[in-house]
Amino acid sequence: GQQLNQSPQSMFIQEGEDVSMNCTSSSIFNTWLWYKQDPGEGPVLLIALYKAGELTSNGRLTAQFGITRKDSFLNISASIPSDVGIYFCAGHTNAGKSTFGDGTTLTVKP
């Protein structure tokens, strides 16, 4: 089955720094989604990408759908303490399968 490699596994950064995380796969996806999960809550959708090469922003967040359709990255600019949480990528295939990455745990030090 499809596997997503999400990296890094965890990040410890200073408030104000920029953050970058990515997901790669050997499989092709036709949709990439990025979620954030706060402790004790369900994942909340941040950005959805539907076309290869697409670059989409949501406030301080920017995500791109890789041109090969096998990868995606998420950038957070000027991080703030409330950015703390676990970030997940998810890929959907034409065959109707969805796969989630293992998550990137972000810690922001004030």
Next chain:
Amino acid sequence: ETGVTQTPRHLVMGMTNKKSLKCEQHLGHNAMYWYKQSAKKPLELMFVYSLEERVENNSVPSRFSPECPNSSHLFLHLHTLQPEDSALYLCASSQDLPGQPGNTIYFGEGSWLTVV
């Protein structure tokens, strides 16, 4: 508020109890899902329903029994669970099954289950 509501948010049950988790989506979606999230493990897809029919069952033990009476409601019936079943159970929905253009999965807030 994502439009997907789960109840209860927290549940403690004994190994001989029978309980149910409930999920309701107010988004007019056709597909609904149950995921399990254990500590320090990735999301595990348990069941997928499309238009009230089960389309995927990922080798889940029979002590977990899903029910989808209509496209807006999804239940997970729990019976004789084990302590290792303690986890966050997430319900989700999407307009159609993954793979359809423009499709996105939306999650509920989760039900924390503790089996004692």
